[in-house]
Amino acid sequence: VRPATREKVQAAIKKLGYRPNGAARALVQGRQPIVGVIARNTTEFGYTQMLLGIEQRAREAGHVVAIAVIDPHDPGSIEPAVGVMLGQPIVGAIVLDYDFYDRGALSEQLAGVPVATVAGLDDAIDVPRVVVDDRRAARELTEHLLGLGHRTVHHVGVPGAHGRPNGREVGWREALDAAGAVVPEVVLSDWSIASGRAAGSLLAQDGTVTAVVCGNDEIACAVMRSLHDAGRRVPDDVSVVGIDDHPLAEVWVPGLTTYRLDFVWAGSAAVDLLLEDPRRAGRVTAPSSGVVLRGTSAPPR
Amino acid sequence: VRPATREKVQAAIKKLGYRPNGAARALVQGRQPIVGVIARNTTEFGYTQMLLGIEQRAREAGHVVAIAVIDPHDPGSIEPAVGVMLGQPIVGAIVLDYDFYDRGALSEQLAGVPVATVAGLDDAIDVPRVVVDDRRAARELTEHLLGLGHRTVHHVGVPGAHGRPNGREVGWREALDAAGAVVPEVVLSDWSIASGRAAGSLLAQDGTVTAVVCGNDEIACAVMRSLHDAGRRVPDDVSVVGIDDHPLAEVWVPGLTTYRLDFVWAGSAAVDLLLEDPRRAGRVTAPSSGVVLRGTSAPPR
DNA sequence: CTGAAAGCGCTTACAG
């Protein structure tokens, strides 16, 4: 094209506010530059970080990210949220914590759509997967506490998938089993701060408790508060550790011993899996920094 | 249609996995059931909550939400993120904290697209707006501290828009001015925990500091840690308050005095503004609970 | 009420 003509066209584009119609382009090309994300939550730490990683990587690849939030325990929530999203010819969907969902309902919706997931080790679903090694995190944290001399370690659990235990619970149990330690009953929480406090109160009443692995850092924070209210000191009377390495963990008093998992990396990697040649798709494991030693874990008195 | 025929069609739909092509529908209808969200951040507390409100309301209305993250200080980040999103004939865009951005670049991109914003009071941009009253929150918090008997109140500020101060800083200043109190220099942070710690260290060195309003709860937490490390007790030596009422604020020891702003409501309301008759569009203010009194504010010694 | 046609705004293959 002659430069002069090009100029004229550009001027007209500007003047008229012309913007190519993405729907028309999508129609003819058969795909929209949209990466779908399906999640049970978008506000908890791990999820916000995965979303961040997904968004960054998707943008680099020229895609926009769309979000559908669904309640894993309410199959009826799947259709309204996911249906609209899949109505678009999106390039694919990333399911955060696929193992959480009822297989049938979600898989049915997703039929024919490229999918990747970020999740723990559960292999029940045959989908390209970025593994965030919850199991290993909990195992190493439990080993750390056992290594400090604790007879056993309690666990405030975060919910698992349909009937199956969370990977964090599995790892904690493995470490205890391997050490031949007594496996106490799991104290369940539902991710909420309130449930963390309740769990803490329960643990505070039991004088045999000397060490606790919490399902995540926020729960650990709530547990510590209840322990404090009951007059039990951390780490002198009981050691408490979290998982995730929440940005605030280093700032609490004392700083929380925890385990860093790279959720941002995991999110980015999931986009790569989705956009890559699907046949190459396999599994990758997100990096982790191992136990982050701070002030809430100590030997028993 | 005869029931029998309907059955047959439904069966065929199921068998073939037929799914209506949203792009084709969008092409003929001229709009996609997509609500775009433009934000500088998706991981900080207020943003996650607004996103939650947006997502819920959008889903109820049968829309899906798409996200574009842009850096307010890098106009070059606008095009890649927003351009792809606006390439779709979306129903409209919600700009979180519109006042943050360089007017020109973003407004130009947004030309012709219905827009709503969730933001403070700045009126420079003429767009339907859900007001989250940062100014009032900081003002009332400062008044609370002044009412306790503090001579003046320091402020750890969170960044503002292009050159303009954040609404929280404005409110803090208003309260001091109204009370005839000395207005100390603002200690700036950049939202990060590290910058909150640095601000806390600075404040700890100044023996005249007896009360601090922090730009948000996380910053307050970091400031308290630095104060603690410097041997200054909260609230005995210095009172510290935050803004937002982060879920963890009640669980810290002592519980953080703060101010609750309803970000989830604000997000939902923004979707309503966008989907409503645009001529009716005006401004609404998100509810707030006022000062949430907890353990970090007390009279000076 | 049913069925066929036109058209949404692009891209792609093909003729000139």
Place this chain on the structure above:
DNA sequence: CTGAAAGCGCTTACAG
């Protein structure tokens, strides 16, 4: 290299 045609999969108005 340029220009006109066909076609993506729907919806909508219209004829039968």
